[in-house]
Amino acid sequence: MKRTLLVAAALCAAAWAHAADPVKIGFLVKQAEEPWFQDEWRYAEVAAKEKGFTLVKIGIPNGEKTMAAIDNLAAQKAQGFVICAPDVKLGKAIERAAKRNNLKVVSVDDRLVDGSGKPIESIPHMGISGYQIGKQVGEGIIAEIKARKWNMAEVGAIRVAYDQLPTGKERTTGAVDALKAAGFPAANIIDAPQAKTDTENAFNATNIALTKNAKFKHWVAVGLNDEAVLGAVRAAEGRGIKADNMIGIGIGGAKAAENELNKPQPTGFFGSVMISAREHGYQTSINLVNWITGKATPPAEVLTKGMLMTRANQAEVRKAMGQ
Numbered sequence: 001m002k003r004t005l006l007v008a009a010a011l012c013a014a015a016w017a018h019a020a021d022p023v024k025i026g027f028l029v030k031q032a033e034e035p036w037f038q039d040e041w042r043y044a045e046v047a048a049k050e051k052g053f054t055l056v057k058i059g060i061p062n063g064e065k066t067m068a069a070i071d072n073l074a075a076q077k078a079q080g081f082v083i084c085a086p087d088v089k090l091g092k093a094i095e096r097a098a099k100r101n102n103l104k105v106v107s108v109d110d111r112l113v114d115g116s117g118k119p120i121e122s123i124p125h126m127g128i129s130g131y132q133i134g135k136q137v138g139e140g141i142i143a144e145i146k147a148r149k150w151n152m153a154e155v156g157a158i159r160v161a162y163d164q165l166p167t168g169k170e171r172t173t174g175a176v177d178a179l180k181a182a183g184f185p186a187a188n189i190i191d192a193p194q195a196k197t198d199t200e201n202a203f204n205a206t207n208i209a210l211t212k213n214a215k216f217k218h219w220v221a222v223g224l225n226d227e228a229v230l231g232a233v234r235a236a237e238g239r240g241i242k243a244d245n246m247i248g249i250g251i252g253g254a255k256a257a258e259n260e261l262n263k264p265q266p267t268g269f270f271g272s273v274m275i276s277a278r279e280h281g282y283q284t285s286i287n288l289v290n291w292i293t294g295k296a297t298p299p300a301e302v303l304t305k306g307m308l309m310t311r312a313n314q315a316e317v318r319k320a321m322g323q
Contacts, residue, residue, distance in 0.1 A: 023289050025053060025082065026057075026069065026082070028060045029060065029084045033059075038254075038255070040108070041281060044082070063090050067097055080103050082106050083112075088112050088165070088166065091114055091120045092115060104291050105123055106291075127167065128167075128275050128304050129303045130171040131174040132174060134172060137175040137178070138176065138179045152184050153185060154218055156216030157179060158206055159222055160205060171222075190213055191209070192205035192208065199228075199234070202223060202227060203231035207238070224251065226251065229250035229269060230257075233248045246267075249273065249308070253272045253317070254277060
């Protein structure tokens with residue numbers, strides 16, 4: 001009897017010590033250099049400071065580095081990680097690596113999928129409705145086309161495309177559908193596939209599209225993020241297309257968009273549908289920590305909303321989005 005009590009006491013003490021261990025989590029992002037991910041990290045750091053946990057930030061540009069990062073976190077005695085993977089098809093491999101290392105995992109921005117392309121339901125996710133956000137882009141462009149009294153027949157639309165990423169395709173499809181619903185000619189919509197989701201690759205893709213379609217008087221541009229649309233705007237500028245003949249609306253509302261909208265003279269980058277980097281960085285981290293400490297299991301899926309931010313309404317949009 002005495003031995004049983006001692007064993008029970010030892011187990012209770014071990015459980016208490018484990019519960020009292022300081023929490024450490026990773027925050028893994030596919031393109032650490034992009035302003036959006038820098039903002040997510042910044043807000044995750046705010047959460048870490050407020051709640052007293054340790055945050056490990058790791059860039060994971062490819063699958064090999066993703067797997068190495070998960071093992072590295074386990075070696076550092078982390079208890080979980082938030083991830084935006086370089087390829088959503090790595091979902092099952094990420095799930096297996098997390099289980100092998102006894103790590104809890106939450107996905108952010110891009111939802112992880114299995115081999116058949118279906119979302120992995122066991123991994124909680126925070127993202128956006130890509131299609132609905134895209135529709136906001138298209139509707140914003142149509143409103144500005146009408147405000148400028150442009151003839152749609154004279155307007156070309158660049159769709160900076162990265163269709164291998166499901167949320168990227170959803171966003172640009174939503175934008176294009178909104179344009180078409182408002183009567184924009186489908187024949188005037190031009191695909192510009194980019195090799196990577198950054199400004200340089202968007203610039204190169206748009207340059208090719210503009211070269212082949214010089215007949216249009218005005219231009220609009222959509223893409224999966226701010227960087228894609230900024231690349232399109234820079235390409236247009238290089239061809240002498242000025243702000244009064246260009247309407248580009250990005251997605252994200254991160255630092256890159258803010259810097260562009262705050263330039264002394266307006267550019268063809270008209271605005272951005274702002275999504276909350278704070279919620280995606282701060283709240284996902286809090287959700288994961290609460291899960292680790294047994295306070296609450298994260299919601300299976302949370303889709304955040306966006307607001308169109310322009311030069312004219314920046315302050316009120318940032319306030320409304322908690323930034």
